[in-house]
Amino acid sequence: MKYKMMRKVSKVLIVIFLVLIILLLTIFTAGGAFVKEKYLEPWGKSYSDKFEDKRIKLISNGILAASGHNMQPWVIRLDQDKNVFYLYANSDLLTTEVDPFARQTMITQGTFLEYVVVSGEHLGYKVSIDFFPKGQYDEQNLDSSMKEKPVAKVTISESKNKDSKLYDFMFFPDTNREIYKKTNLAKEQEDTLINLSNEDVKITVLDDGNSLKKLGAYAMKGAEIEANIHRMNEESAKVFRVNEYEKNKYRYGYSFEGQNITGLKKYLMQGIITLIASINSEKASSDIYINSTKTAVENTPAYGMVITKNNSRIEQVKSGMIYSSLVLNAHALGLVMQPLSQVLEEYPEMKDQYVNFHKDYANKGETIQMLFRIGKPTKEVPQTMRRDVMDFINK
Known part of the structure; x- marks a missing residue:
């Protein structure tokens, strides 16, 4: 009798196990875990x-x-x-x-x-x-x-x-949103980045305690404002690629990697949201965004800014060139970067933050084109x- 009961329990466990395997395979397949990542081909050196x-x-x-x-x-x-x-x-x-x-x-x-x-x-x-x-x-x-x-x-x-x-x-990936080491930048590292400035574009690096606290507060406020505006979330949602199939189809926009979600967890979430789209609510996305910004701010040893004398189209383009130079030189120095420029966005809800930020960190007439965090990485990103x-x- 006991033997028969054990056999019955074993059969039930096997069925449960097989159901779980089928469920996981369904989820991972929906998320594109077995799909070739064509959208990464341009990264190959050949x-x-x-x-x-x-x-x-x-x-x-x-x-x-x-x-x-x-x-x-x-x-x-x-x-x-x-x-x-x-x-x-x-x-x-x-x-x-x-x-x-x-x-x-x-x-x-x-x-x-x-x-x-x-x-x-x-x-x-x-x-x-x-x-x-x-x-x-x-x-x-x-x-x-x-x-x-x-x-x-x-x-x-x-x-x-x-x-x-x-x-x-x-x-190398241009942006690293992960935790940075607490160690300060060496003077040689700061000098290398600051010296990329030219007559049109100025770079500043701030790493003292007061600046870290104040800039972190600006970064958080900017993220919170953007995350709680419906039309911003709608715009982002339109270019969010929920699984590998969409990434291969469009090959631009947002994905889970941008929210620090990688590996098996990424495929699991992609599969679940593909199968149950309602899970990916606006509030859930906003919460993830705010929490990831909070983690970033709490683990940042230095901030940098790209500043132009005015705000002409040519200056905007040149500031982008300087930013790429910053990214590449940062990698050469063993550093990584992440833009946190929400406070510099120019729509009505952000106006007060934009004005106050410029009062605090720009001279009269200058435009701060970018705010970014800099530090030594603790983790590689895709x-x-x-x-x-x-x-x-x-x-």
């Missing part, structure tokens, strides 16, 4: 080798640059002169709620250009940039003006030098989605 056109080689490295909200808003038009291409801002990929004046989009044009410059140095090319060669935007008709007027004319010429100490770091380089080429 990716650019398959293109004969030197312009496309450089562009294929340029698209690895940081972009606001990972929108990758770049359009490339190849000139008949095989040494020239034009960079346009993609007005179809503007995030108009969070970035109503397209300032972040212009910064993103600069991040791309700097990666092209560094790539050229590595491959033995000099990259010359002519900003807004067909004139400035008509700000009253920005969408159409972006389609008509390039941000930059890029000219490539042979160079005797073929070396770049920063090239390899282009293949690379983010990138579209195929040919998707950027306007044919």
Whole structure:
């Protein structure tokens, strides 16, 4: 009798085990755990080798640059002169709620250009940039003006030098949202970053206790304001890629990796939300965002800012170039960075924070283009989605 009971219990346990296995397989399959990550292909160092056109080689490295909200808003038009291409801002990929004046989009044009410059140095090319060669935007008709007027004319010429100490770091993730070590930056590290400043763009680094507390409070307030505005959450939700299938289809925007969720946990959450979409509520997403910002702020040894004399379109682009240079040099120094620029966004609900922040940290007339945290990483982070380089080429 006892033996029969044990056999019955064993059969029940086996059935439960098999059901759990089937359930997990269903969840992981829905999340795309067994799907090839095509959206990561541009990160391969050999990716650019398959293109004969030197312009496309450089562009294929340029698209690895940081972009606001990972929108990758770049359009490339190849000139008949095989040494020239034009960079346009993609007005179809503007995030108009969070970035109503397209300032972040212009910064993103600069991040791309700097990666092209560094790539050229590595491959033995000099990259010359002519900003807004067909004139400035008509700000009253920005969408159409972006389609008509390039941000930059890029000219490539042979160079005797073929070396770049920063090239390899282009293949590192540009943003690390994880906990940073408590150790302060060395003076040599700070000096290296600050010395990237030029006559158009200034870099400051702050790491004293009062600054960390005050800047952390600004970062938190900015995140809380943005997280509690419905239209901002709607805009973000439209470009959130819930599983590997969507990532391979769109290859830009947000994903769970951006919320510090990786590994098996990522596939599990992707699968559950794919199968039960209602779980991914606006409040849940907002809470994750605020909590991750809080963790970041509590584990930051230093902050940096990119500041321009005014706020012209050219200055915005140049600040993006400086930011890419900061990212690459930070990697070379064993450091990582994360933008925390919500307090610099320019919509009505953020106005008071924006004004107060500039009163505290900018001289009269100056514009703070970016606020970011810097430190030594405690954890590696995954690379983010990138579209195929040919998707950027306007044919």
